[in-house]
Amino acid sequence: MDKPEFRKDLVSGDWILVAGAKRGKKPIFLKKTSSAELKQGVSKCPFEDPQKNNPIPLLWYPHPKTAPSKVEDFDSWFLQVIPNKYPLLVQEKTCPVSERDGVKEKLVGVGYHEVVVTRDHFKSIDKMSLEEIQMVFKAYKERYRVLSKDPCIKYILVFHNHGEAAGASLFHPHSQIIALPVVDPDVARSLSGSNDFYKKNKKCVHCVMIESEEKDGLRIVSKNKHFIVVIPFAPRVSYETRIYPLGHASRFEDLDKELFPYLAESIKDAFVRLNKVLGNPDYNFFIHTAPVRDGDTDHYHWHIEILPRGFRWAGLELGGGIEVVAVSPEEAAENLRKVKM
Numbered sequence: 001m002d003k004p005e006f007r008k009d010l011v012s013g014d015w016i017l018v019a020g021a022k023r024g025k026k027p028i029f030l031k032k033t034s035s036a037e038l039k040q041g042v043s044k045c046p047f048e049d050p051q052k053n054n055p056i057p058l059l060w061y062p063h064p065k066t067a068p069s070k071v072e073d074f075d076s077w078f079l080q081v082i083p084n085k086y087p088l089l090v091q092e093k094t095c096p097v098s099e100r101d102g103v104k105e106k107l108v109g110v111g112y113h114e115v116v117v118t119r120d121h122f123k124s125i126d127k128m129s130l131e132e133i134q135m136v137f138k139a140y141k142e143r144y145r146v147l148s149k150d151p152c153i154k155y156i157l158v159f160h161n162h163g164e165a166a167g168a169s170l171f172h173p174h175s176q177i178i179a180l181p182v183v184d185p186d187v188a189r190s191l192s193g194s195n196d197f198y199k200k201n202k203k204c205v206h207c208v209m210i211e212s213e214e215k216d217g218l219r220i221v222s223k224n225k226h227f228i229v230v231i232p233f234a235p236r237v238s239y240e241t242r243i244y245p246l247g248h249a250s251r252f253e254d255l256d257k258e259l260f261p262y263l264a265e266s267i268k269d270a271f272v273r274l275n276k277v278l279g280n281p282d283y284n285f286f287i288h289t290a291p292v293r294d295g296d297t298d299h300y301h302w303h304i305e306i307l308p309r310g311f312r313w314a315g316l317e318l319g320g321g322i323e324v325v326a327v328s329p330e331e332a333a334e335n336l337r338k339v340k341m
């Protein structure tokens with residue numbers, strides 16, 4: 001295989017991605033690296049000098065505290081976006097067309113795979129200041145808007161892996177933006193669920209859910225003027241935490257400039273509490289937003305999901321699809337609420 005390929009699972013209808021030769025250069029079965037080894041890797045870290053392999057960043061911002069005279073000076077970079085050195089997808093001139101071979105369906109993995117790097121090797125996003133967090137989310141939005149102009153792109157996923165248990169192969173804080181020619185199965189399922197609810201009830205299921213959470217308060221962690229931090233009623237892992245905009249909004253990329261400080265506040269709030277209660281866990285977080293070119297998405301409500309890692313999946317989870325959550329969502333929310341800020 002010389003190109004990455006999406007393949008459709010005939011039974012579930014879900015797409016999976018076979019990464020192929022190019023990605024194959026990246027070691028798949030990583031040798032077990034201890035957290036200490038990962039942390040010591042500054043001298044070998046490729047993100048200490050991202051320009052070594054990537055001459056021009058796709059986007060860069062100076063640190064929010066940079067003096068106005070230095071704002072144009074690239075040496076003051078705080079964040080930059082570069083193409084992934086091991087892209088999961090390839091760029092081509094034409095949009096991929098799905099090919100059928102009997103019952104099998106596949107699609108060339110065309111799209112974009114970018115990395116958002118922040119400068120400080122040791123300052124993970126959960127430790128950043130509110131201004132720094134805002135910058136990171138501003139970069140997500142800006143790249144999202146650029147990538148969504150490509151007519152081949154159907155979905156853009158922003159995600160962040162922190163720590164070995166979360167699948168991060170580099171210690172240096174970085175997020176990934178992946179622009180896909182298909183809607184990812186997780187979002188597809190949640191879209192179809194929220195669409196069904198909307199058709200029946202003429203209401204956004206997420207708005208209804210938030211309203212009900214606000215009524216009983218059992219799973220609310222914190223709230224500000226524009227965002228709410230909650231533990232879902234049926235989480236996938238213990239302490240799964242979600243951040244929703246309070247007013248109905250389908251798309252993260254339409255988030256108003258004035259709301260970014262509130263978003264940063266909620267993210268910081270969630271991480272400070274999770275770090276205190278779980279002792280700085282590894283984590284993944286991602287943004288779920290409506291697909292790129294889907295006219296009517298009134299039924300969808302964008303949000304952020306944070307999944308602390310370290311609770312391991314085994315047979316029942318992988319084989320049965322039933323996730324065993326050790327800490328009840330109500331207890332998790334209570335523990336997080338109790339943290340003194």
Ligand SMILES: [Zn+2]
Pocket residue numbers: 041042045046047048120121172
């Ligand atoms: Zn580094």
Ligand SMILES: [Zn+2]
Pocket residue numbers: 204205206207208247248249300301
């Ligand atoms: Zn809504």
